[in-house]
Amino acid sequence: MNNISEFITEHTGLTAQTQSEIFVSLLIIVFLSLLRFLILRVVWRQTSNVKVRYQWKRTLSFIVPFVTIILVGAVWLPAFEQFGAFLGLLSAGIAIALKDPLTNLAGWFFIIMRKPFVVGDRIQIGENTGDIIDIRLFQFTMLEIGNWVEADQSTGRIIHLPNGKVFLEPQANFSSGFEYIWNEIKVNITFESNWEKAKSILENIINEYSENTAIKAEKEILEASKNYMIYYKHLTPIVYTAVKDFGVRLTIRYLCNPRQRRGSENVIWQKILSAFNAEKNIQFAYPTTRFYKAGENASGE
Template identity: 75%
Template sequence: MREINEFITNQTGLSVNIQHKILISLLIVILLSVIRLVILRIVWRQTRTVKIRYQWRRNLSFIIPFTGIVLISAVWIHAFEEFGTFLGLFTAGIAIALKDPLTNLAGWFFILVRKPFTVGDRIQVGPHTGDVIDIRSFQFTILEIGNWVDADQSTGRIIHLPNGKVFLEPQANFSTGFEYIWNETKVVVTFESNWEKAKSFLEKIIQDYSKDVHLKAKKEIHEASKNYLIYYKHLTPIVYIKVIDFGVCLTIRYLCNPRQRRGSENIIWQEILKAFNKEADIQFAYPTTRFYKASEEMETPPSNH
């Protein structure tokens, strides 16, 4: 070995100390390359998810070069002989390189401990709404509802969201704490219609549909109040009256399960159509423009266009 060192020194002029540092640097590069290949091979065997493979490959592309720079610098720069300094810089570099994965792990821990949602809950995170179908270390998965479907029903699309979203986006939970939501259905009748009769029909329809829902909701609110400041004075369905541009708007407000929202509207509208169809003095209103001529007598009814 000494003869080899002397030969290299004679041929290149490099000292034995420099030769050792070069050799150690090459060994570091080879070792890190082998570690990268081994890790990627393990990941490729464990998962077929393109996204996860991409994240590992991307993270390693930062971690391996940074680790190599730190280790090789420790060989060549005397300042890195202080182990504490080296360890601090190395740890800081790892934290920077693994920022997203570490944030996702922290989000996963937050989800497990704080439980803003669990598997089976219907939630909204940012613009995405759906039912939680899986929670893993780095991401949670929802089965999307809404979007191009004009109702709270599944689109069939699965969305994977990083766990770090719980720190960046507001989350709305439709299931935990209080199982019911307030839903409203608007019915507009003409000014000439008997709106009082229409209101009585709507009150009967929604009361028949809701039945004992408010009693169940009252029990759930009592349980939810142990953890949240939830208070409702009235839980029974109600019909509100409001005058709008082209008629009298009757708004039905009632409690329903979030997964039964479209079904409840379907049932209620069928009953409304059946009830109003039998009444000659109740007519649905739609946007119209009315013209009045000053020369016409007050008894002459205005024309609709």
């Protein structure tokens, strides 16, 4: 061993103490990496639950590097003490040069501690909307929804955003606290239609669809009120009436799960089409323009 150490010193200039510190550091890194591999292998054999596997992998990805830094730092600390002033200047220069990575690291700490969102939440941050599928030291990842796809369904694209975005962009969480959103469906009928009957039909449809939603939402609000000032006077669905240029607009407003918005609209629209198809005095309206010639009445006579 002495011959090997002397050979390395002769060709690299590294002292025996420095060689020893390098060897111990490498040993620590290899040992902890092997330990992480073995733990994950046991977890993979014990469970096929994707969420459990992910949590173990992410937890070890945080713990192992942290422990590695502490142990390797302890090995090299005596050598660092001799260069305290130099390291102080070096760290200041690094802080300036690595401003963005350090901001992202601070963003990660904010996300972990404050939890504006967690893995599995559906959020909008800036112009990007999607489901959070991963949170790392410098960036978080979401599965995009919306964009060119209607009704908040997945586009299939994965978006990576720097953690520092949480300090610069507002975040809207669809899942945290109150797990429902208000959705609206606009139904337009002609002025000649029996709007009162149409409104009654829509009320029956949405009340039947949302029969148990209000009860569940009330429990959700009660739980969410422990952390947020959330208050709603009415949670039951309602149909609003308005007059537009082309006819009467009946707007259905109801609560739904954000991931079921398109599915709920599909079910409700099918019932609306079937119900209106059976009524001769209810017709759908759309933007139109009417022309009259001089001397003609409204009926065209």
